Amino acid sequence: MVDRPNKPSALAATPGLQPQAQVTISDGSSRVTAVLPTGESVEILLFGATVLSWKDASGDEKLWLSEGAKLDGTKAVRGGIPLVFPVFGTAPDHEATSKLPQHGFARNSRWEFLGKSETSSNSVKLDFGLSSENLDDAARQLWPYKFGLLYSVTLAPESLSTALVVTNEGDVPFECQTLLHTYFKIKDIASVQVTGLEDSPFHDKVDGVKDKTQSSDPITFSGETDRVYTPVKGPGHPVIITDGGVEKFRVVRDNLDDVVVWNPWVDKAAGMGDFQPKDGWKNMVCVEAGAVSSWQKLEKGDAFEGAQTIYLH
Numbered sequence: 357m358v359d360r361p362n363k364p365s366a367l368a369a370t371p372g373l374q375p376q377a378q379v380t381i382s383d384g385s386s387r388v389t390a391v392l393p394t395g396e397s398v399e400i401l402l403f404g405a406t407v408l409s410w411k412d413a414s415g416d417e418k419l420w421l422s423e424g425a426k427l428d429g430t431k432a433v434r435g436g437i438p439l440v441f442p443v444f445g446t447a448p449d450h451e452a453t454s455k456l457p458q459h460g461f462a463r464n465s466r467w468e469f470l471g472k473s474e475t476s477s478n479s480v481k482l483d484f485g486l487s488s489e490n491l492d493d494a495a496r497q498l499w500p501y502k503f504g505l506l507y508s509v510t511l512a513p514e515s516l517s518t519a520l521v522v523t524n525e526g527d528v529p530f531e532c533q534t535l536l537h538t539y540f541k542i543k544d545i546a547s548v549q550v551t552g553l554e555d556s557p558f559h560d561k562v563d564g565v566k567d568k569t570q571s572s573d574p575i576t577f578s579g580e581t582d583r584v585y586t587p588v589k590g591p592g593h594p595v596i597i598t599d600g601g602v603e604k605f606r607v608v609r610d611n612l613d614d615v616v617v618w619n620p621w622v623d624k625a626a627g628m629g630d631f632q633p634k635d636g637w638k639n640m641v642c643v644e645a646g647a648v649s650s651w652q653k654l655e656k657g658d659a660f661e662g663a664q665t666i667y668l669h
């Protein structure tokens with residue numbers, strides 16, 4: 357199933373031949389890297405199918421990755437795009453998922469690389485799979501449902517898309533939540549604004565108040581921020597991250613009704629062993645597209661699909 361590295365640079369330089377996206381498997385098959393003919397790149401760790409890096413054509417990194425992140429499979433990755441499934445946070449009151457660790461098991465499981473497809477002459481889609489059969493016994497006992505996950509990461513010159521399809525492959529219905537926990541790299545959190553969530557209801561996880569409403573102003577940051585928004589404008593309306601007055605990222609969701617906005621600030625960052633450097637909170641903001649404020653119920657054979665596309669500029 358795995359595409360072996362080819363030599364696209366030679367191909368691209370040959371007149372008359374279509375340029376091809378290059379996909380390489382590196383580090384003893386623990387990572388997959390794709391590079392477009394125009395230079396943009398993406399790197400995914402099979403542990404968690406975590407996107408670790410997304411660079412534009414000039415090599416400029418778009419995602420924040422902690423210098424202390426564990427990349428050896430001992431802990432979920434602190435940074436990039438960890439994938440949350442089947443529970444967001446912990447859910448002590450939801451019996452079926454109550455025993456699972458924070459944010460579930462998908463970010464702590466080793467996924468399979470299913471291969472690549474070119475979606476145009478200058479874009480590439482990488483597919484990853486995880487199913488109940490791939491789980492270790494401990495995880496399978498905590499969540500004994502038969503499921504299939506297909507995660508597709510599509511790199512194009514000005515965008516990155518991540519799409520998840522969840523399928524119930526067993527006879528027993530299950531309920532799940534999912535979230536794309538994107539850590540955006542930014543210059544200075546004090547100059548960041550997030551727009552697109554105006555007038556929207558949110559659950560403030562810092563003080564625990566569930567029924568707040570965002571004002572008609574953009575979100576700005578001056579302390580720990582941890583909020584679960586259900587934007588009034590719906591998934592197709594972009595959430596925009598502006599850094600120092602410049603529009604940096606535009607997040608468009610598909611079938612994901614919620615957006616979590618998180619910055620740990622000084623004390624929470626100090627309390628996370630894998631958060632490095634300690635003042636790294638100044639250079640990151642998480643804007644996380646998900647379906648987390650309710651549960652998706654999947655009957656036998658049902659599928660749920662949710663996706664985000666992040667555009668630059």
Ligand SMILES: O=P(O)(O)OC[C@H]1O[C@H](O)[C@H](O)[C@@H](O)[C@@H]1O
Nearest residue numbers: 458459561582583616617618642
């Ligand atoms: O430390 P983690 O388990 O990776 O979670 C990191 C963060 O994820 C989300 O943004 C939650 O809303 C936060 O409450 C949580 O602190």
